[in-house]
Amino acid sequence: EHADLVVPLPLDPLHSARVIAGLGLDVLHYVDPQADAYTMLLASWRLAPLQISGGGIAATSGLSNIDYHLIAEDWETAGGEKRFSEKLVRLPGLFVNATPPEPVEMSTTELQRRWRLAQDRNTYLCPQPLDVLTAEFDPLIAEILRLDETAELLLIAPERDSWDAAWGRRFAINHADVAGRMRFVNVRNRSDLLSLLCAVDVVLESPAWNDAMLAFDCLGLGVPLVTLPGNAARSRRSHTCYRQISVFDCVAYHSADFVDTALTLATDKRRRSVVSHAIKSRSHILFGQKSSFDAYMQFLDRSIALPADKVI
The missing domain is CATH 3.40.50.11380 (Rossmann fold)
Incomplete structure (x- = not known):
């Protein structure tokens, strides 16, 4: 038009x-x-x-x-x-x-029920396609699961089952001790994705690849998105968004910092609330x-x- x-x-x-x-x-x-x-x-x-x-x-x-x-x-x-x-x-x-995401009009209890999340678990989400969750990212995920014994990691089920099986095999071979605390969920539409983002404690993204639309959705909803920027543009989109709103609590600068940042936001609910409010209150800068x-x-x-x- x-x-x-x-x-x-x-x-x-x-x-x-x-x-x-x-x-x-x-x-x-x-x-x-x-x-x-x-x-x-x-x-x-x-x-x-x-x-x-x-x-x-x-x-x-x-x-x-x-x-x-x-x-x-x-x-x-x-x-x-x-x-x-x-x-x-x-x-x-x-x-x-970019335009801001539609607000999610569901209570915490409704979100937990919708995505079958246990109240006594800390929930981490990697919503990116499996092909950008590279082998270099696996140890970071595994370390988070080891250090947070209540952690559950959610991944979005791919349309092709072969991707699911191939990625799962690779992870299980190298990190069998924590592979059982990952779960694939079906996301059918954008409304599903937004509600899933709001349901989890922390969103993680691959250091190899950033999705600008994921950053806009997370930050627009006030959801902490942990990112580890690299040198190339493909890994710096989320960092650029955080620079725009002057909030850096979710930006990591090395692998151990990525793990620590994710753990802090998931396990310290008060800290997460403060960071979420800071993101949400300034996210309007990103849009329009x-x-x-x-x-x-x-x-x-x-x-x-x-x-x-x-x-x-």
């Missing part, structure tokens, strides 16, 4: 390339060139004078015909330009015009931001007016 023109593309990539090239675009923006083989092939061709990427997985495409990659200014650390074949453009703010959009439009204006090598 916000586009001047919508052009359906055929399934044949060569035909699609001809259609796009025929539009006479000044700039062609791929949100995520690596989304699939079809998009990757299109992005490998020069279909507009200036071609940019950004808004997807925040990693280089490695394609010579993508000129710029756009990210939020805090997503990459100093020197992050070396990880991109494209010229890196840092935009102020979050580079996402325009600074990235304004900077993006200015970048496009400069890009159209100048040769590609003179834009920045």
Whole structure:
């Protein structure tokens, strides 16, 4: 509804390339060139004078015909330009015009009953897809379960049972002593996800991969999300959100700190309440931001007016 023109593309990539090239675009923006083989092939061709990427997985495409990659200014650390074949453009703010999650109108008792949570257990949740819960993350999960004898870890059941079985086997082989305190739950829709976030004590995310939408949901609901930022943008989205609201209680700086932070928030209910209130009271800062959009439009204006090598 916000586009001047919508052009359906055929399934044949060569035909699609001809259609796009025929539009006479000044700039062609791929949100995520690596989304699939079809998009990757299109992005490998020069279909507009200036071609940019950004808004997807925040990693280089490695394609010579993508000129710029756009990210939020805090997503990459100093020197992050070396990880991109494209010229890196840092935009102020979050580079996402997010909206706050719908409030969950359920009591604590109702949430516990809905997700079958025992009152005498501390509940941790890893709601990310299993393929981003890498083997390097396993020891952190296992250590939390060992140090908190009342802990239960919830994972979202994947659509394909093979993922469930493969991940479970890997974890059980290396951490058999605590593998029995993990449980897969079925999340059918967004309403389910939001209620699950509110039901648990702490949400954990993989240091290898952050999901910006998960951060917006957790922080918008006042749910502590423990994060361990790395050097690359893909592991710094949640940290950037915490920087925006100036709350750092859930940000860890090394593996042991990640474990300690999660344990403290889950076992010290008063501390969790204080942190939750701090997050919730400032989370409005994250939503409806325009600074990235304004900077993006200015970048496009400069890009159209100048040769590609003179834009920045």
